[in-house]
Amino acid sequence: xxxIKKAVLPxxxxxxxxxxxTKAIPKEMLAIIDKPLIQYAVEEAVSVGAEEIIxxxxxxxxxxxxxxxxxxxxxxxxxSSNKLDLLGKIKPSYxxxxxxSYINQxxxxxxxxxxxxxxxxxxxxxxxxxxxxxxxxSSPSCLQQLASSYNEHGxxxxxxxxxxxxxxxxxxxxxxGDNKLINNEVNVFNIVEKPSAKDAPSDIAVCGRYIFNxxxxxxxxxxxxxxxxxxxxxxAIQLLLEKENVKAIVYDGEKFDCGSKTGYVEATIxxxxxxxxxxxxxxxxxxxxI
Numbered sequence: 001x002x003x004i005k006k007a008v009l010p011x012x013x014x015x016x017x018x019x020x021x022t023k024a025i026p027k028e029m030l031a032i033i034d035k036p037l038i039q040y041a042v043e044e045a046v047s048v049g050a051e052e053i054i055x056x057x058x059x060x061x062x063x064x065x066x067x068x069x070x071x072x073x074x075x076x077x078x079x080s081s082n083k084l085d086l087l088g089k090i091k092p093s094y095x096x097x098x099x100x101s102y103i104n105q106x107x108x109x110x111x112x113x114x115x116x117x118x119x120x121x122x123x124x125x126x127x128x129x130x131x132x133x134x135x136x137x138s139s140p141s142c143l144q145q146l147a148s149s150y151n152e153h154g155x156x157x158x159x160x161x162x163x164x165x166x167x168x169x170x171x172x173x174x175x176x177g178d179n180k181l182i183n184n185e186v187n188v189f190n191i192v193e194k195p196s197a198k199d200a201p202s203d204i205a206v207c208g209r210y211i212f213n214x215x216x217x218x219x220x221x222x223x224x225x226x227x228x229x230x231x232x233x234x235x236a237i238q239l240l241l242e243k244e245n246v247k248a249i250v251y252d253g254e255k256f257d258c259g260s261k262t263g264y265v266e267a268t269i270x271x272x273x274x275x276x277x278x279x280x281x282x283x284x285x286x287x288x289x290i
Contacts, residue, residue: 002151003049004143004211006127009041010114012058012105017260026061028132030264032271033278034089037258038064041132043094044209047141048128052099054121056114059104068100110230115212116220124214126150129233131208135267138253142209146249149185150211155245156237158188159209161255168200172234174248175201181250188246193226193234204248206234207255216240 015027022030028038042053055064071090078087103117115129128143136142142159150157160174177189192201210233219239223231237246256270257263272282 002147003051004045004126004128004147004150005049005051006054006118006122006125007042007045007050007052008054008056008115008118008122008127008129009038009045009132010056010105010111010129011038011061011064011132012056012108012114014108018264026064027259028061029063029067030258032135032258032264032267033275036067037132037135038067040135041130042068042098044136044141044143045128045130046094046098048143048147050128051097052101052121054101054103054118056103056105056117058106065100065102068095108230109225110228110232112220112223112231112233112236115233116217116231119214119217122214122217126211126213129208129210129212133257133259134208135256135258136207136209136251136253137256137271138251142207142251142253142255143211145184145252146209146211149247149249153245153247154213155247156213156216156240157211157247157249158237159207159251160204160248161207161251162203163205165197165200165203168197168203168205169194171205171207172232172237173200173202174204174206176204176248184250184252186248186250188237188241188248190241191234191237191246193232204250206248207251209251213244215244 011028015022018027029036045053057064075087075091101121105114105117146157146159163171173192173195174188175190176186179187179189216236219236222239223235226232256267258267273279
């Protein structure tokens, strides 16, 4: 599998749905049991060969940089106490050669704008984009599923899943046209940002994982801001479709929308039930609560 060496993680949002918790703590640093959401996304990027993680961030999110920086005092304390399992958790081996870059997004101008800020660091290489709000749990990872397809055709590849029509207005939605789904893969005919249920071209919605060729940047540059003043990546993909093919991969695995309170709690329960240290207790608590 060809390495997708650069990963872009947009993390500059305010996280208003989780206030007051996110007044001082970035929503991406909220933990699912003992690991913050942002780390799950980084590990997924590493699963396809990422060598550089590019955070599109803000000046209020220094704790993200702190999390991925060395903490010598704690590391030495764990080492001297022979707590090597915990040392491995705060300093996993995959981070030793991983480069972290941080770009400040001064104004919240949409996902397309956030991605565009990574242009100089990405250069002329293909790259992944991961939205940490969406937690994907599977083997192979969601990005590995995309990369497997990308390596065959070299086209922009996006993750999708089937959504209940009552929630379709929250997502970018693809129109496959007359194209048929083959082995969880379909050619994208068109894509629409947050349509109403009656106007949605399908029930297949984009979820927060993408592999782009660097050509996407020139299309982002030509997108006009929407009524909210934001540059939408969906609009850039729509323009890209006029020149290039785009593939959609129906994700095979578990997905949790941790940008919502319900999804975050669901993910916490689900991951707790997978954790061998606490799963029995979690199941007991759930039975007692019910």
